Amino acid sequence: MAQVGIDGETLVVNVEGLDKLWALKSRLAIPLANVRGATQDPGIVNDAKGVRGPGTNVPGVIVAGTFRADGERVFWDVRDPAKALVIELSDERYTRLVIEVDDPRATVELIERAKRSA
Template identity: 60%
Template sequence: MALISIDRERGLLTAEFQGLDKLWTFSSRLEIPLAHVRGATHDPGIAREPKGVKVGGTHFPGLITAGRFRRDGERLFWDVKNPDKAIVIQLADAEHYDRLILEVDDPRATVRLIEQSITRG
């Protein structure tokens, strides 16, 4: 699971990975400039979509999808075990990823936090 935080002063969205998710994703955190965040949605159905080619991480169908994937030229970062808690963060001008698909504790509140942070400019 990822903990999402917004640092308005530094202009960053941070996703920190908890527990074994650090191992599954090969990452402890991602920092994304808020200027690169286009939006976020709660999307439990995303887990049924094809994942693409695993570049680095873990994929056990139906159990966990974590790490870096490429699909149709798109660069994706996954950290999802429970699809009901999955959010999708769309990125623009991103250096590393086009979308982040992350499991969070409260999807609706997290999407609201992200959306409010990017609309305030």
């Protein structure tokens, strides 16, 4: 699971617990100017992930780490599809972040509110 916060003009994603090990990443910092938007999407875990590297993919258990498909690089950290959040990015290393958060709806609102204020 991940915690999402806003620090000034930056979206901060902190990967928690053992997910740091599975994803091989503990923190992502993205300028809000490069965040296109966020949506709750439990069905995304059924999409093809692409080539893993580095990361973990145990279907039905966890998807964590960096995956490449169709020229895009996507960061994943999801165990519970019901809590999946997709953050679309531009001009960043990743095209999107697919992460599990405690409250996807509140996190979408947090990100959208921060983007409007930026």
